[in-house]
Amino acid sequence: MKPAPFDYQAPATLREATLLLAADPEATVIAGGQSLMPLLAFRLAAPSLLVDLRRVSGLGTIAIGDSGVRLGARVRWRDIEDDRRLVTAHPLLREAIGHVAHYQIRNRGTVGGSLAHADPAAELPGIAVTCDAEISLAGAAGTRTIPAGEFFTGPLSTLRRPDEIITELHLPPWSRDRRWAFREFAQRQGDFALAGIVLFYDEDQDGRARNAHVGVIGACNRPHRLIEVETLLNGHQVDDGLIRQAAATAAQAVDPPEDLHAGAAYRRGLVATLVERGLRAAAQKRGR
């Protein structure tokens, strides 16, 4: 359980950090380390150099404005939990983050770390993909922004290049009367979810759903949206019959992995149940 040896640098600027990464293809980034440290302990990762972002300023801000919510890469789960503005600015984000790991991990785990680690069961990547968020990166060659829907390419795999550092997650504005829900099922509190769903929709003046977004975590190789379910919901009143139909459609729309915790059929069933519960909860409450 001891990591393989590595060098360590804690540069003061983002520029220095990206240059260090560019100079050594085996180098990697550490911020809170709550996902990377276990990988190092198991020697699933054995970088030559760790570039620590702890001295880099300007990555720890939660900015809320007309353009939505911007989370700096070093914002911790704890910071999201403590920020009362998010109760109205992004209740879905707050609800989902409430499920991330445990108290001690929440004090160090970061937004950028979770996005870069890209565990298929992680909550924040699911929020990012479902909410049409954008992920900003800085590299030695410059900066770029990638839609979250394209960023995650598979388990622990993203479009981030080795010399790039995630700087920000940008969530589009949240509309006040939106209906939404986050539901996940894990074997113990704080464990990775066997399956989870993220959903929201707006309503037209006749109470019909529009702009439906439904995403899945855990029961998938990477977080993704369930377009078939969204299509089913759009233009219709979300009533009992439609909810049941949406649940059945969701179960067919996922391609869950098999592992020692649960088989694919069980995870499909979970997705159906969570979509049903989520839609029922969303239909009953508006905003919050």
Added chain:
Amino acid sequence: MRVNFQLNGDSVEVDVEPRMHLADCLRDVLRQTGTHLGCEHGVCGACTVIVDGDAVRACLMLAVQAEGSTVVTVEGLSTEAALTPLQTAFRKHHALQCGFCTPGMLTTAHALLTEEPDADADRIRSVLSGNLCRCTGYIGIVEAVLEARAAYRKAAPGAGKP
């Protein structure tokens, strides 16, 4: 690499490999063996210490990342002379048997009650869900933390109220 930080009120300087986590540094280099290491990959919570006021897992943090920080371990909670109210409550409620998880329980509960002296049983259970105890079934631990709240309210009047 040389690292300087405050440990239980004293300035310490250590020379460690970058790969050494904070828990090994505390135990093997600084000989503060109150911090226990169970799983070494962030699951059991036994190694919880308080860094700059926050409860964190010392196995999920490198010693070099503690540079300039203030670290409090279970040794720093009390004096040699007496138990703290939290420790006294653990004793009273039989909140430990083998004692392996206890340092992590104490540091976690101390960090929680320092910030939230009015934490209710649900909040306490939720926070302690990151600390595994294989002996007690948690009932005594939760009761002890509930009882200790009074001492934290006295210590910080107004804390925890909006």
